[in-house]
Amino acid sequence: MNSASASAESAAPGSGPVVVLVGPPGSGKSTIAQLLAGKLGRAHRDTDTDVETQAGKAISDIFVDSGEPAFRALERAAIVAALQDDGVVLSLGGGAILDPDTRADLAGHNVVFLNVTVGEAAKRVGLGVARPLLLGNVRTQLRNLLEARRPYYEEVAKLTVDTDNRTPAEIADQILEQLG
Numbered sequence: 195m196n197s198a199s200a201s202a203e204s205a206a207p208g209s210g211p212v213v214v215l216v217g218p219p220g221s222g223k224s225t226i227a228q229l230l231a232g233k234l235g236r237a238h239r240d241t242d243t244d245v246e247t248q249a250g251k252a253i254s255d256i257f258v259d260s261g262e263p264a265f266r267a268l269e270r271a272a273i274v275a276a277l278q279d280d281g282v283v284l285s286l287g288g289g290a291i292l293d294p295d296t297r298a299d300l301a302g303h304n305v306v307f308l309n310v311t312v313g314e315a316a317k318r319v320g321l322g323v324a325r326p327l328l329l330g331n332v333r334t335q336l337r338n339l340l341e342a343r344r345p346y347y348e349e350v351a352k353l354t355v356d357t358d359n360r361t362p363a364e365i366a367d368q369i370l371e372q373l374g
């Protein structure tokens with residue numbers, strides 16, 4: 195079985211993550227990846243966490259101290275490493291798909307796009323500083339991000355799942371059902 199036909203429940207050696215979650219901030223990538231990993235008895239890996247570990251500081255501090263390009267370079271390195279980690283359930287950061295090399299690397303993986311409306315994502319992320327790109331008017335920033343990125347999420351995804359008005363458990367079950 196090659197990586198393109200690997201199911202969410204099996205992990206052939208060398209096939210990388212069993213599932214990769216993409217989508218805008220607040221779509222639930224980190225939450226649902228953790229839940230899916232539990233259901234599948236697999237490890238959860240999140241590239242934002244890997245970046246924070248590597249840098250020794252929070253993402254918001256990386257943005258303030260070094261700027262977005264420095265964050266994107268760390269993020270890209272974290273993605274290259276994580277895509278070689280067999281059998282994990284992987285959640286990416288919302289902007290990961292902006293990099294054309296990452297989009298190319300995602301080809302053949304079980305990529306799921308968690309879709310969310312602007313209003314619902316704004317409610318979920320709140321007004322905290324943890325997501326520096328959303329500072330200011332959260333709804334406007336989210337609308338702009340979604341408009342610019344939607345084609346990329348759709349390009350890399352094998353499966354799109356709507357998340358509004360649904361619990362993380364319902365979303366995880368749909369992913370398992372549809373990815374087999």
Ligand SMILES: Nc1ncnc2c1ncn2[C@@H]1O[C@H](COP(=O)(O)OP(=O)(O)O)[C@@H](O)[C@H]1O
Pocket residue numbers: 217218219220221222223224225226285318319357360361362365
């Ligand atoms: N389906 C859902 N319904 C309601 N709240 C959710 C849902 N999925 C995630 N959340 C909540 O939204 C917030 C953002 O979730 P998170 O997993 O960090 O999203 P992402 O990684 O896509 O930015 C968290 O507080 C989480 O508990």
Ligand SMILES: O=C(O)C1=C[C@@H](OP(=O)(O)O)[C@@H](O)[C@H](O)C1
Pocket residue numbers: 217218219220223224242253286287288289290324325326327339
């Ligand atoms: O959308 C983005 O560009 C970002 C999303 C964040 O991850 P989440 O999507 O998990 O919030 C994090 O990677 C960083 O703040 C940048």
Ligand SMILES: [Mg+2]
Pocket residue numbers: 223224225242285286287
């Ligand atoms: Mg996340």
